[in-house]
Amino acid sequence: MSLNALWEYANPKKFIETTDRVLPFVAWAAALLLAAGLVWGFFFTPDDYQQGSTVKIIYLHVPAALMAINAWLMMLVTSLVWIVRRHHVSALAARAAAPVGMVMTLIALATGALWGQPMWGTWWAWDPRLTSFLILFLFYLGYIALWEAIENDDTAADLTSILCLVGSVFALLSRYAVNFWNQGLHQGASLSLDKEENVADVFWYPLLVVMAGFVLLFVALVLVRTRTEIRARRMRALLARERMQA
C-alpha cells in the first residue's frame, strides 16, 4: 500500500465503510485478548514473594499507563495531520481519543494509588512519575475542555491541535523537570527490551497479552467514537440544511 492510498481513509465516507468492516474484528480481538490475559494474570500466576497478590494490579496499571501516553502521542500525530492536510477525520479522531486517554490516565493513577497504599503505605506521593501523570491528566482535561468550549468545529480543531503541539513540548519538559525536583519512589522501568533485569517471565507473558488487548481496545474505542463524531456532524449538517429549506 503506498502512502497515497493511506490518505483515502481521510474521506469520511471511505472511513466509515472501512471501519464498518474492520471494527468487529478489532473489538472482538480486544475482548478476547483482555479476557484471556486478565484471567491468566489474575488466576494462573503465582503471588509475588514480597508483594503477595497485590502484584496483580500490574495487569491494569501498566497497560493503562502505556495507553495514556500513547493516546496523547496519537493525538499529536492526528493534530499534525489536521494542521498540515486539514482532513476532518483526523481532527475528529484526536477529539475522540482524548477522553479515552484521560480515562486511561485516571485508571493508571487510581490503580497506582490502590497498590501504593499497602505497598508504600501511602495513596499518593509527589514522585516524578506520579506527578508527571497528574500533569498529563491536567493536559487532557484542558484539551477536552477547550474542544467543548468552542462552538465552531474548525476553529476548535485548529486551536486544540496547536494546544496539543505546545502541550506535548511542555509535557515532555515537565516530565524531566519533576525528575530534577524530587527523587522517585516509583520503581524504574521493569519492561525495557534492552535491560538485563526485567520482570519475571511468569508475569511478563500475561502482561503482554493484556497490553495487546488494551491497544486493540483503545483502537476500537477511538474508531467507535470517531464514527459517532462523523455521524453527529453529518446529522447536524442535514438538520441545518432542512431548516434552511423550511
Next chain:
Amino acid sequence: MIALLTRDMRLAVRAGGGFGLGLAFFLIVVVLVPFGVGPQSALLSKIAPGILWLGALLACLLSLDRIFALDHEDGSLDLLATAPLPMEGIVSVKALAHWLTTGLPLVLAAPVLGVLLNLPGPGFGWLLLSLALGTPALSVIGTFGAALTVGLKRGGLLLSLLVLPLYVPTLIFGAEVARRGAEGLDVTTPLALLAGITCGTIALLPFASAAVLRVNLR
C-alpha cells in the same frame, strides 16, 4: 510596535486597567500565609521562596485574561490584526506589556515581602534574579493561553486550566533557584534551566500564540 507598547502600558496603568490587582493579590497572599501556617520564623524562612514564587505566579495568572479580552471586545484587536505589524510582533508586544505591568512590579515587590516571611539573607539576590528570569516566561505562556481563550464568553476558568500545567516547569526551576539560593547551595543547574525555559518560550511561543490568534479572529 512602540506605539502599541505605550498604548497598552497606559491603558493598564490608568484606572480600571487592573495594574494594581496583581500586586495587591501578591501582597495579600504573602501577608495571609503566616496567619495560615503560624508565626514560627524558622518555618516561614523555610517556605518563603516557595510562597513568594507561588504568589507571583498566581498574581500573574489573575491578570492574564486582560491581555486580549478588552481589545477583543471593543474591536481594536481586529484593527491590530489588519495593521502592517505581523501578528507575532503584536503578540510579543502584548506579552512584553503584560510583563512590564504585572511581572516587573511583582519582581520588585518580592524582596520587600521576603522580609515579611523572614527570607534568609543570601536568598534575596537569588529570589530577585529567579523572578526576573522566570516571570517573562510566565507572561509569554500566559499570552498563549489568553490567545486560545480570547473568543470565549467566560474563558477565565478555562484559561487557568490550560495555563496551569504549562506553568509547572517554570515554577519548579524558579522556586528551586530561590530555595537553593536561600539555603546557600549551588544554583547553577536550575538557574541555567530556568533561563533556558524563558529563552525558549520567548523565542517559540509567540508563533503559536499568533497562529492561535489568527484562527480566533478568522
